[in-house]
Amino acid sequence: MLELVNIKKSYDGVTILKDMNLSIEKGEIVSILGPSGCGKTTLLNMILGITDPDSGKLLFNGEDITKVPMEKRGFNIVFQDYALFPNLNVYSNITYGLRNKPDISTRQEVEELIDLLGLREHLTKKIEQLSGGQKQRVALARTMVMKPKILLLDEPLSALDGVIKESIKDRIKKIAREYQLTTIIVTHDPEEALTLSDKVLILNKGGIAQFGTPDEIVHNPQGDFIRQFILNQLEIKRRNIYSLFGYQEMAASQASIAC
Numbered sequence: 001m002l003e004l005v006n007i008k009k010s011y012d013g014v015t016i017l018k019d020m021n022l023s024i025e026k027g028e029i030v031s032i033l034g035p036s037g038c039g040k041t042t043l044l045n046m047i048l049g050i051t052d053p054d055s056g057k058l059l060f061n062g063e064d065i066t067k068v069p070m071e072k073r074g075f076n077i078v079f080q081d082y083a084l085f086p087n088l089n090v091y092s093n094i095t096y097g098l099r100n101k102p103d104i105s106t107r108q109e110v111e112e113l114i115d116l117l118g119l120r121e122h123l124t125k126k127i128e129q130l131s132g133g134q135k136q137r138v139a140l141a142r143t144m145v146m147k148p149k150i151l152l153l154d155e156p157l158s159a160l161d162g163v164i165k166e167s168i169k170d171r172i173k174k175i176a177r178e179y180q181l182t183t184i185i186v187t188h189d190p191e192e193a194l195t196l197s198d199k200v201l202i203l204n205k206g207g208i209a210q211f212g213t214p215d216e217i218v219h220n221p222q223g224d225f226i227r228q229f230i231l232n233q234l235e236i237k238r239r240n241i242y243s244l245f246g247y248q249e250m251a252a253s254q255a256s257i258a259c
């Protein structure tokens, strides 16, 4: 379990996170959602260990890791731009981290991940020959072979189109379930957060606006910010889709139920 206890962070006298308390269970997928500049990346970086809180504690399985440096925490991040090595092929990218730590994953475990992420047919390709979705899967595999204790994903789906997005979402869910891997995802997209995660953390004005399951957020939104920021965006999407397919009445009636 990962726990944040009274975490505070300011930059240049401006409070970014004012007093954050949060518990994330092992194996949970948690998305962090909120308006631009609300502190999502700051929080992710704090968990990763590259940003220090001003005060408060981070506990992992009961152990205080607040002062433990990033490389000793054993968490790992997949960045938005994938950060793959262009001069290496897919297989070498996936196994890169094992060069210095070959005992972390067995050959069989690497092979299983390659199949789970549907990368077998691409193993000898150069990175430049891959689509965005394929690069994302290579980045996930490369991180997963190192067996992170927590997987952090920074906007993992933002550069992908609809169909590929759904397939990567499924694979992220499969990995989290199969490996009981706690997965924390930063996103801007309420639909993505609510359809991908076990729980969604919504930040606003330095604090937690709501932390709950997608069902709780949709059916029991805590306050106007959640209604305006999250549900309204989804409602507009739903209305547009109903209108597009000619269900004008449904669009109008569903809209009035939700608002």
Ligand SMILES: Nc1ncnc2c1ncn2[C@@H]1O[C@H](COP(=O)(O)OP(=O)(O)OP(=O)(O)O)[C@@H](O)[C@H]1O
Pocket (backbone or CB within 6 Å): 011, 012, 016, 034, 035, 036, 037, 038, 039, 040, 041, 042, 043, 188
């Ligand atoms: N190293 C830093 N020094 C000073 N201010 C910073 C630093 N890092 C972040 N900030 C500020 O902290 C606030 C939160 O930034 P953060 O990147 O965490 O937000 P975010 O929610 O991830 O935003 P976005 O959705 O736009 O990526 C912003 O106002 C940002 O300008």
